[in-house]
Amino acid sequence: MPASASVLVLNSGSSSIKFGLFDISAAEPVLLCKGLLDEHEARPRLVVKDPAGEDLFETRREASDADSGHLFADVLGFIEDHFGKGSLGAVGHRVVHGGPDYSGPVELTEEVTAKLEALTPLAPLHQPRCLAPVHTLKAVQPALTQIACFDTAFHHGLAPPASSFAIPRRFEARGVRRYGFHGLSFEYVAGRLVEIAPDLAARRTVIAHLGNGASLCALRDGRSVDTTMGLTPLDGLVMGTRCGAIDPGVLLYLQQHEKMSVEAVQHLLYHESGLLGVSGLSSDMRTLLASREPAAREAIDLFTFRAAQGIAVMANTLQGLDCLVFTGGIGEHAKEIRGAIGERLAWLGVHIDPVANDTARERINRSDSAVDVFVVPTNEEITIARHCAALLRKRHTA
Ligand SMILES: Nc1ncnc2c1ncn2[C@@H]1O[C@H](COP(=O)(O)OP(=O)(O)O)[C@@H](O)[C@H]1O
Ligand SMILES: CC(=O)OP(=O)(O)O
Numbered sequence: 001m002p003a004s005a006s007v008l009v010l011n012s013g014s015s016s017i018k019f020g021l022f023d024i025s026a027a028e029p030v031l032l033c034k035g036l037l038d039e040h041e042a043r044p045r046l047v048v049k050d051p052a053g054e055d056l057f058e059t060r061r062e063a064s065d066a067d068s069g070h071l072f073a074d075v076l077g078f079i080e081d082h083f084g085k086g087s088l089g090a091v092g093h094r095v096v097h098g099g100p101d102y103s104g105p106v107e108l109t110e111e112v113t114a115k116l117e118a119l120t121p122l123a124p125l126h127q128p129r130c131l132a133p134v135h136t137l138k139a140v141q142p143a144l145t146q147i148a149c150f151d152t153a154f155h156h157g158l159a160p161p162a163s164s165f166a167i168p169r170r171f172e173a174r175g176v177r178r179y180g181f182h183g184l185s186f187e188y189v190a191g192r193l194v195e196i197a198p199d200l201a202a203r204r205t206v207i208a209h210l211g212n213g214a215s216l217c218a219l220r221d222g223r224s225v226d227t228t229m230g231l232t233p234l235d236g237l238v239m240g241t242r243c244g245a246i247d248p249g250v251l252l253y254l255q256q257h258e259k260m261s262v263e264a265v266q267h268l269l270y271h272e273s274g275l276l277g278v279s280g281l282s283s284d285m286r287t288l289l290a291s292r293e294p295a296a297r298e299a300i301d302l303f304t305f306r307a308a309q310g311i312a313v314m315a316n317t318l319q320g321l322d323c324l325v326f327t328g329g330i331g332e333h334a335k336e337i338r339g340a341i342g343e344r345l346a347w348l349g350v351h352i353d354p355v356a357n358d359t360a361r362e363r364i365n366r367s368d369s370a371v372d373v374f375v376v377p378t379n380e381e382i383t384i385a386r387h388c389a390a391l392l393r394k395r396h397t398a
């Protein structure tokens with residue numbers, strides 16, 4: 001491989017840290033290997049697989065190594081051993097919040113990194129996890145180019161009224177508005193839709209990204225015109241441990257009557273709510289689907305009720321619905337959830353074919369469905385690799 005021809009992509013989500021190494025010497029990035037940094041086990045683990053999913057490498061850290069940052073350095077070591085010294089041209093990071101200033105990828109200088117760290121109160125579950133590896137990798141290889149790609153960027157064109165909150169306007173001027181997240185996923189899925197169903201791609205589409213975090217995006221002409229997450233990734237749908245949209249009076253009540261501190265309310269809403277809070281069992285949809293506990297069923301019902309409700313709201317923004325796409329861990333794998341959401345939306349002309357839904361091979365609607373329904377596996381990592389490759393090329397030709 002030519003020197004500096006690859007990009008390492010890190011995707012730090014709320015429940016997982018995934019990565020991919022891409023060759024960017026051709027127009028379209030090619031996956032060389034992928035992996036997972038697993039912090040949930042007693043000893044943090046790094047697993048690297050080839051593009052087909054066969055194991056290439058695995059290492060574990062001591063339990064005392066509470067900071068899994070060392071694992072990022074292990075990834076660099078693996079790349080040097082396997083692909084040669086100097087083969088890595090840059091690292092691309094998924095950064096959840098880009099704030100008002102960033103509508104596209106940006107190089108992570110110290111100034112930019114500090115600016116993004118200041119946004120931590122707006123994404124406390126994600127922003128520190130996204131930015132921690134920037135420091136670790138800088139300490140190991142100070143000369144390495146690091147690039148941030150934002151969840152918020154895809155929604156940068158959101159305009160009032162979709163982007164506005166009904167509070168005095170002076171707050172909007174200070175950046176208090178709907179930003180929206182999961183943009184790297186929506187961008188990828190919108191691109192795939194152009195390939196799968198070119199006649200539909202410009203039409204009224206809702207993409208349902210249902211993972212540990214969950215949100216909806218309404219697209220017209222492939223662009224975001226509304227979304228369920230807001231200033232923070234707490235708004236909108238029921239999530240693994242997040243509450244989604246909630247009467248803001250509840251927050252006041254918890255502070256005034258339950259005497260909870262701001263930090264305690266933040267912890268409750270980000271870490272203890274959602275599927276976990278309602279079921280009292282788990283934030284993981286697989287566990288809930290396998291459970292016979294009534295509380296698990298109640299959590300699932302609330303999840304599908306609110307997802308269907310949100311899709312109807314997005315359809316109203318679009319003044320109709322032509323196409324519905326499921327993605328994310330739950331959207332791609334949980335046929336029961338897709339089926340239940342479809343049933344709640346039958347009045348809107350959503351009719352899912354049970355056999356196609358079982359196999360989840362792209363199109364899953366019945367032939368008499370007014371709405372075309374698809375399952376499209378997301379790929380935030382390749383979206384980041386594409387952005388990094390474009391930025392590096394621009395820098396080269398500048
Ligand atoms: N086969 C499956 N059936 C049902 N749910 C699944 C399945 N596989 C993954 N999930 C769910 O997907 C969610 C994680 O989604 P994912 O998009 O991978 O997370 P993240 O938001 O961390 O990127 C979990 O709730 C998990 O239970
Ligand atoms: C923004 C967000 O909620 O991301 P994730 O689903 O990866 O937690």
Ligand SMILES: [Mg+2]
Pocket residue numbers: 013014211212213
């Ligand atoms: Mg995710």
